[in-house]
Amino acid sequence: MTTRRRARSPRGAGEILAEEIIEAAGELLVEHGDDTAMSIRAVANRVGVTPPSIYLHFADKDALLDAVCARYFARLDDQLAAATEGIDDPLDRALKLGLAYIRFAVATPVLYRVAFGKPADAAHPSKVDQVLAASAYTRFVDTVAELADEGMFGHDEVNEVVLELWAAAHGVASLMLxxxxxxxxxxxxxxxxxxKAVCLGRALMSGHADFRDPATARTWLETLRSR
Incomplete structure (x- = not known):
């Protein structure tokens, strides 16, 4: 285990120490593959401070984990922006957003698993939830809203479609891991x-209510194939 020697911090260096604590906790998570080895004492040893110094910034291990995962998902927004830069077509952009999300998760499996390892509390959103709501979720909503403007979905279906697209991306990422x-x-x-199946299938069901019936959908597909 690496232990850093740390000199006494100057007054006003609390934010710097908090950043070092988050970084050290993230390193321990990645090194050990889960959060079992990421104790407050282990993080304190890694940073070179005493455990009480950690508690000045984070109430407990769960709060520190939340901060680490929030920092992780803040980087996701940069990845989504890069993946969709210059893409004007909203359908293509929606697919690129989903793929970028999956790639990000697969590239950082430990932090992704930890971030989604505990149930969310709707009454008290975590830092992770706040970061996702302000970044990734907003990008998905804006893109699906453009698809609704084109008539692919109803405007009242935007949140439903976003949830389905996100669920598909999350499910694929989790299964790939x-x-x-x-x-x-x-x-x-x-x-x-x-x-693509989620986006296009949802568009068909939205535009043709009869397609929600399996028999009707099968007949339509057979007609389409016969052409």
Whole structure:
């Protein structure tokens, strides 16, 4: 275990110490693969301070974990922005957002698992929830709203479609992490196919209420194939 020697901090350096604590906690998470080894004492040793110094910034281990994961998801917004830069078509952008989300999760499995390892409290949103609401979720909402403007979905369906798209991306990412040998294909081709199915399938059901009936949908597909 690495222990840093730390000189006495100058007055006003509390924010710097908090950043070092978050960084050290994140390092421990990644090194050990889960949060079992990320105790307050272990983080204090890594930073080079005493455990009470940690508690001045974070009430307990859960609060520190929340801060670490919030920092992690703040980086996701940069990845989403880069993946969709210059893409004007909202459908293409929606798919790129979903794929960027999946790639980010697969590239950082430990932090992703920890971030979603505990149930959310709707009455008291965590820092992770706040970061997602202000970044990734907003990007999905804005893009799906553009699709609604084009008539692909109803404007009253935007939040539903966003939830379904996010659920698909999260489900694919979680399954890729848990079962990497299932044949996902190079460049996430299977993940992209599933995201397209969600977007286009939802658009069909939105525009044609009869398609919600399996028999009607099957008849329509058979007619389409016969052409």
């Amino acid at each position: 848990a079962k990497p040998g299932l044949g996902w294909g190079d460049e996430f081709v299977r993940a992209e196919s599933m995201l």
